[in-house]
Amino acid sequence: MASERTEPLAPQSALLPAGRDLLRPKGVRRVAMAAAYVALFVLLDWASTIHPFLGYNITPWSPPPGLSIALLCVFGLSYAPLWLAAGIAADVVLRFSTVPLHISFLTNLATAAGYAGIVWILQRRLRFDATLPSVRDFALLAGAALIGAAIVALLVIAVYFLAGALPAPRLSEAWLRYWVGDAIGIALTAPLLLRMRHVARPSVGSAEMIAQGLVLAASLWVMMVVGTKDQIRFFYVLFVPAVWIAVRHGLTGAAVACFVIEVVLMVGAVQREIGADAVLDLQTLMMTLAVTVLFTGVLVDELRKQQAARERLRDEVSHLARLSTGGEIASGLAHELNQPLTALLNYVRVSKAQVERGNAAAQVLDSMLKAEAQGVRAAETVKRLHDFLRYGEFSLSDFNLAEAAGEAVALVRVAKRGTDVAVRVGPELAGCVVNADRVQTTQIFVNIITNALEALVEHNVAAGAIEISAARRGGEVEISVADNGPGVPAEDRGRIFDSFFTTKTEGMGLGLAICRSLAEAQGGRIWYEHGAKGPHRFVFTLKLAGG
Numbered sequence: 001m002a003s004e005r006t007e008p009l010a011p012q013s014a015l016l017p018a019g020r021d022l023l024r025p026k027g028v029r030r031v032a033m034a035a036a037y038v039a040l041f042v043l044l045d046w047a048s049t050i051h052p053f054l055g056y057n058i059t060p061w062s063p064p065p066g067l068s069i070a071l072l073c074v075f076g077l078s079y080a081p082l083w084l085a086a087g088i089a090a091d092v093v094l095r096f097s098t099v100p101l102h103i104s105f106l107t108n109l110a111t112a113a114g115y116a117g118i119v120w121i122l123q124r125r126l127r128f129d130a131t132l133p134s135v136r137d138f139a140l141l142a143g144a145a146l147i148g149a150a151i152v153a154l155l156v157i158a159v160y161f162l163a164g165a166l167p168a169p170r171l172s173e174a175w176l177r178y179w180v181g182d183a184i185g186i187a188l189t190a191p192l193l194l195r196m197r198h199v200a201r202p203s204v205g206s207a208e209m210i211a212q213g214l215v216l217a218a219s220l221w222v223m224m225v226v227g228t229k230d231q232i233r234f235f236y237v238l239f240v241p242a243v244w245i246a247v248r249h250g251l252t253g254a255a256v257a258c259f260v261i262e263v264v265l266m267v268g269a270v271q272r273e274i275g276a277d278a279v280l281d282l283q284t285l286m287m288t289l290a291v292t293v294l295f296t297g298v299l300v301d302e303l304r305k306q307q308a309a310r311e312r313l314r315d316e317v318s319h320l321a322r323l324s325t326g327g328e329i330a331s332g333l334a335h336e337l338n339q340p341l342t343a344l345l346n347y348v349r350v351s352k353a354q355v356e357r358g359n360a361a362a363q364v365l366d367s368m369l370k371a372e373a374q375g376v377r378a379a380e381t382v383k384r385l386h387d388f389l390r391y392g393e394f395s396l397s398d399f400n401l402a403e404a405a406g407e408a409v410a411l412v413r414v415a416k417r418g419t420d421v422a423v424r425v426g427p428e429l430a431g432c433v434v435n436a437d438r439v440q441t442t443q444i445f446v447n448i449i450t451n452a453l454e455a456l457v458e459h460n461v462a463a464g465a466i467e468i469s470a471a472r473r474g475g476e477v478e479i480s481v482a483d484n485g486p487g488v489p490a491e492d493r494g495r496i497f498d499s500f501f502t503t504k505t506e507g508m509g510l511g512l513a514i515c516r517s518l519a520e521a522q523g524g525r526i527w528y529e530h531g532a533k534g535p536h537r538f539v540f541t542l543k544l545a546g547g
């Protein structure tokens with residue numbers, strides 16, 4: 001569950017220096033990029049020219065403004081004149097006979113200046129982040145697509161009207177078609193282009209991706225074989241693959257799915273010679289689908305980011321808790337190290353004396369080996385603490401449960417030097433290889449064993465004993481830590497896993513809360529059992545390796 005991680009979306013300002021260079025192309029690169037943009041603009045305009053209203057650039061599907069808004073958002077408003085040039089170039093290439101040059105200039109000026117103004121408001125006034133990292137940013141873009149297109153449509157239609165190119169009775173019809181075409185063109189093209197820079201490794205398996213592709217293809221096929229009227233009725237089928245893709249791939253997947261659907265629908269509309277009104281109806285439905293699916297995608301992204309932030313916070317809190325345990329361990333460590341270091345020193349002195357006396361090499365070697373063994377013991381003690389305190393990313397690996405339990409017992413013993421409590425680790429633990437985060441599993445053990453030890457000391461239990469045992473249950477192992485103290489009083493049992501619940505004067509009340517979040521992060525559970533007569537114990541589960 002927690003192993004499924006998403007790449008954090010870098011804000012525009014956090015792009016690497018190489019990325020910054022890409023965003024400020026210079027010289028030949030700048031010219032090449034501008035030429036590529038104009039070519040793509042004309043190509044998209046040509047491909048999307050369906051039912052041009054009176055032969056003008058008023059169509060129910062117009063992706064070039066989406067391309068150009070993405071250009072201004074990423075490369076800056078200084079590219080607005082290039083938009084004007086691209087618009088005129090498209091009119092010259094595609095509509096030379098129907099659109100006079102002065103009308104082309106004025107309509108494209110209205111478009112480029114109008115949208116540039118909207119991008120300016122988005123970026124300067126509303127702190128819009130063009131990487132679309134949040135629902136807010138996407139809502140701003142969607143709002144700009146709907147409101148911006150309505151305003152620009154008004155300006156463009158006014159130019160046509162004032163130039164005497166559009167009769168008054170058809171103004172509202174022309175405005176509606178322009179508005180729908182631009183709004184949907186922006187809503188589908190701009191997110192796709194803006195997210196292209198953040199294509200993360202898919203978080204779902206290839207089998208699921210193939211299934212998504214097949215369901216999408218099948219739904220589109222249904223749309224292609226049914227009659228024009230039924231197309232509207234069957235449109236809802238497309239929601240299934242589109243929402244599925246958005247939920248699993250976030251905004252990037254949603255943008256790709258919507259764009260593919262739109263392209264196929266429009267190609268179908270041209271091939272089947274669907275009338276202008278039917279295309280407009282289809283586009284209105286497409287707008288509903290796009291808004292629903294893209295919002296779902298961006299919401300999923302935001303939820304994933306929140307989950308990743310929560311996971312980071314959990315790791316940090318558990319690390320802090322380890323550090324606070326570590327303080328206690330460190331003070332015990334001085335005593336713990338004293339013994340092997342003194343022994344090591346003695347063995348080294350003995351070997352030195354043996355060499356000076358000219359003893360046999362075998363004798364000297366024996367002393368040296370003993371010195372080495374003590375050195376290894378001291379190093380292991382320090383390493384154990386170091387491993388425990390190190391801050392590491394949550395990572396699953398296969399390890400032996402007995403090792404983690406043994407490390408935890410050794411760490412608690414160092415921290416609680418002088419307490420006379422027998423800790424027994426059941427031999428069955430040695431046979432259990434689990435798939436979990438090793439440090440965090442050790443931490444669960446440390447917290448529970450420390451609690452048990454403190455309870456035994458607090459209640460002066462004679463012959464205090466802690467018993468760690470394990471039992472396999474299917475693909476899981478249930479690990480139990482029992483002590484022969486009085487256990488948790490009945491009235492506290494419902495609260496012991498709550499953060500900050502403690503009955504100790506110096507307790508923080510975080511130990512068990514951390515245990516619960518660590519166990520759950522590894523796909524396990526944790527609970528407390530207190531039999532009426534039988535022993536009480538803390539139990540947690542972990543996944544067995546390969547289970």
Ligand code: ADP
Pocket residue numbers: 447451452453455483485486487488489492496497501502503504506507508509510511512513
């Ligand atoms: P803290 O140890 O700082 O109090 P924990 O979350 O680790 O915080 O424990 C919460 C409470 O649960 C403890 O204060 C104690 O009252 C109770 N508790 C935990 N383990 C035991 C135990 N083995 N025996 C009795 N009480 C326990």
